[in-house]
Amino acid sequence: MQLLFADQLGPHFDLGGEILLPEVLTQFSKRRYHRQKAHLILFALRSRALDPRVNLVQVDSYRDLAGFGVTNAVSPTSRPLLNLAQSLHLKLEPARGFCSSREDWAKSRGKGYLLETFYRNQRKRLNLLMDGDTPQGEQWNFDHDNRKPVPKAGLGLPHFEVVETDLDAQVRATLDELERSGKAKFIGSDGPRKFAGTRDEALAALAHFIEHQLALFGPYEDAIHDQEWVLAHSMLSAPLNLGLLDPLEVVSAAQEAYLRGEAPIASVEGFIRQIIGWRDYVWHLYWDFEDDYLESNALNATNDIPSWFAELEHGSVKARCISHALKSVDGNAWAHHIQRLMILGNFGLQRGINPKDLNDWFIDAFVDGTPWVMPANVIGMSLYADGGRMSTKPYAAGGSYIDKMSNLCGGCPYDPKVRVGPTACPMTAGYWNFLHRNEIKLRGNPRMNQVFAGLRKLSDRELLVAQEADRETF
């Protein structure tokens, strides 16, 4: 009998025989998950169990599976589950759910860990947006056409919406009971389920994105708008990470829309790069980087996550960019990439938050959070805690970047141009304070020369450093 893990719910993980699907409710007692994340996982598991070949069993721990007669599985996506599968002596099929195997990665990644090298080789190998060896549109990358700030009125695109079923009500009752009995304590608000949790819903979400949003994905990929939480993003990370969609079917659908003339190359290339490039890249880095990557702390960041941040208390935060991102996480267990990287991650970098703590918080708070996706995104890309193994310089930015890419600074009591004083923007002051704190560690990096030259010219550096040392409100 096949042991099916909770992120292997689509047809491409089905080996054809009888299936054992464990539901481990005690997971929710061990860590503080977002309520909507717990809901989506339980809903997806119980929906998959409607297939008569699937036996859903409630166990306290995966370790209890020894007596159930499981013999085989598709290789799981994390080291702890791989150890478990080995301890159960399961025959393991190679991992699925990505666009490249470990062998493809070894051949395609080149000498270092440069995303661009891997991505171009993926495009060629998978023959996506290619004319022979030449990229369609004669460019590999259309970033200069993209990265547009959002129009004042927003994009006004409809995003995919779930229609809840009786199973959602059943799941909600289970979670209410776990909370009532004190067996679980969640973060975040409950609310209607937002993300696809069945194969049919996942296909509908994909079709919706291709029809309504893909065309504008590229230009507004990096934009933030105070009235729109989704913009032109696909909302597909959760169904992809649950294994409900095969990433190759997702990129094929995007390519077909381009070939039908329904979406421009800049958008389609940008979207395909996220999936065959970034998503596969962070997956392979999870396996390439050793276990103790999670302990990396090159910038010696030891601060705790502030409780208002961890608990998503967005109403107590005056800085609109931070409040707005936390509000999206509170209400949806999701925020889009630029909010994750340039607001929440950037906040963690600027404020010296312990990398492993922030990594775990992201896993628990985000509907699409998994152990394999987070280390490269948080420890590497957001916090530079790996000392540059995956990014050539820290993704640190001040308020002016946020002002350029969003409409949030206008109504904010802080001014992105002000560094010191009551209206000093915490993201701007935090940026300079970050450079001050890490000057010795980072000044050997030639890509940082210009910013350190700027730091040395600051007339109010001492005042700024003292102000940020005392900062309690954001």
Ligand SMILES: Cc1cc2nc3c(=O)[nH]c(=O)nc-3n(C[C@H](O)[C@H](O)[C@H](O)COP(=O)(O)OP(=O)(O)OC[C@H]3O[C@@H](n4cnc5c(N)ncnc54)[C@H](O)[C@@H]3O)c2cc1C
């Ligand atoms: C700090 C931080 C935390 C993140 N946490 C997660 C996470 O928990 N789960 C997750 O799947 N992605 C994560 N990402 C990557 C990315 O932000 C999300 O995949 C994306 O925001 C999900 O929304 P979407 O499906 O609408 O994506 P879109 O903007 O529509 O992008 C399309 C797809 O590309 C893939 N993708 C794009 N960038 C990445 C990336 N850096 N890593 C992995 N996949 C990527 C996703 O599958 C996504 O669905 C994180 C990034 C950062 C910087």
